[in-house]
Amino acid sequence: MTGDTPKTPAPSVGADHPLERLRQFTEARIGLGRHGAGLPTAAHLDFAEAHAKARDAVHSEFQAGALAKTLEEAGFDTVAIESQASDRATYLRRPDLGRRLSEGSRQKLEATSGGPFDLVVVLADGLSATAVNAHGAAVATGLLAALPEGWTVAPVVIASGARVALSDPIGEALDAKIALILIGERPGLSAANSLGAYLTFRPGPGRSDADRNCVSNIRPGGLRPEIAGEKLAGLIVRAAELGLSGTRLKDDADDRIAADAASPQLPG
């Protein structure tokens, strides 16, 4: 016991806690300290802030118009479409509707001229519009600029109310050989602005997650948006060469990544 001295709350979260030196080994919230059984005020509010950011990201507004403008200024055509999930509450409750195109959007895509295409890039809100609003355009333009010459690329599709598998009917309607969707990932407490990229060779009905390749955690502090485009372009070219996506492409890519890691000269 500490005797008669009245205890004052800790000045900052878990300072001088015996576990403090172990915090370098994990991002887990260890050594927070306690008052009685309760969390110290600062730790409680830190958590509340992280959760609030994540919640705001889930319900943030998708700035489809601003994205289109940025891409068009960079010289890329765009087409805006929507899924059958008409509002956010429906989107969260009915993932099946987020995987289907609205009838108007299907017609719009089918009427797009210039196909068949080698590639369509889709920018989608997913579970964090915050993520795609912030760095969707940078990743998409980086990716498109890094493609080899001679590729026939569809207008960039800007998709509202989208799940990953919406890229299947989009790819099908445009007659695209490869669909690459950049979509806001489910926000975590450590990051609410992460983009995921999912690649599907020959998108269409019957495709499942096993047929896709995923590159996740695209954000400042994760896989940086300014270098993600080039990485994704490499993956897309590889899928086109092999004529497939999914587990077999992943194995191939992992080998290449392992080979890259052995080299001290990392790009960027």
Place this chain on the structure above:
Amino acid sequence: MGPEQLKTLLAEASPARSGDFLAGVAAESQEARVRAQRRLAETGLAEILQTPLIDPETDEVQRLILDQHDEAAFRPIAGLSVGDFRDFLLSDEASPEAISALKWALTPEMVAAVSKICRNQDLIAIARKRPVVTKFRTTVGLPGRLAVRIQPNHPTDDAKGVAASILDGLAFGCGDAVIGINPATDSPSAMRRLLDLIEELRLRLDCPVQSCVLAHVTTAIDCMSRGAPVDLVFQSIAGSEKANASFGISLSMLKEAQDAAKSLKRGTIGEDVMYFETGQGAALSADAHFGIDQQTMEARAYAVARAFDPLLVNTVVGFIGPEYLYDGKEITRAGLEDHFCGKLLGVPMGVDVCYTNHAEADQDDMDNLLTLLAVAGVNFVMGVPGSDDVMLNYQSTSYHDAAYVRRALDLKPAPEFEAWLREAGVFDDAGFLLPESDRGDAGLIARSKLLESAQ
């Protein structure tokens, strides 16, 4: 009544939740729901028994449910309707012994049916009367006690990071249910590394706990054949053969794992060696629900669980997302239902009180459900550092939460673990957490020799 009619009746009588709307089986209006509840209340338990929901020819879980049924034990309640049965369970006549005696009389569909016409307070009051006690190195499920799983996950399975989270949990008096790690990599070598880590900590601290690495059952079987120190074998399970196949398992595989783990004889006071996880919506997400509502499917998973004498079973109630359980209200209801159904079927039920960031839920909802479940006598809950699982990216209950609820409701840890906590200077003689200034955690850290190796 045919199976399709019974499925419809059970689904329409189910309190509203998004997963049943997603599956297209929910009642079309609130009034229709109550009409279905009235009809369900009038339906006989015997009629439910005689109406298997899935063809037993094609579903081994259905065959298991039928094989488990004990006709002699059922006789005293064979004439009751679902409504009569609810009244009985609430009555003083339904003592803990009387309810326990019905373990093999009851089928998952019967307990699911009665849960649908219970309010939350009924689910709590009845479950409270049905302790289920299991043993390995600790005794879990005794009335007046609440055990906690330490869940020290790390995105890369870093040994020191995992160990630091374990020590933090022990210093709060957690870990008496299990020290259970979800590995980032599901491989025998990764599992072995983590098992060796917990084993070493356990022996250094001389602490009565059991370990588990929550890899696939086949990974655990592989590890055991190579002599790894496996205490508990983990597996996710569900309520149909097809759903289990989507997890890559069958009943015979679970039996093989149970036999292998028992043969290691690592338990000191019991040989309950299995740890299962379940959750409403799992079968629907695998398109293996056969038109059955998600809560009835969940109860069927407990028939699988109880066939293998598990030490621990928990529903991961809010993990699956808002398309199955939309908000705090639906998660709360589902957590209480799952605990109730598990206990009536004799399953040692714990609950992962949890949510994801796209669900309409927050820490306040979790505080409420944790408190309700502790009143209902839940066997164990999770302890995640600061509620934030940095590997699985969801929020569960924390070490602090466990300490709060034990203190608020005078609940103690497992008796063997309580004695150890007292010796370790973490708990006082009355069985409660000492003030942090007493620095019981510093003693633990010194004994673990973790800081030395970290420098």
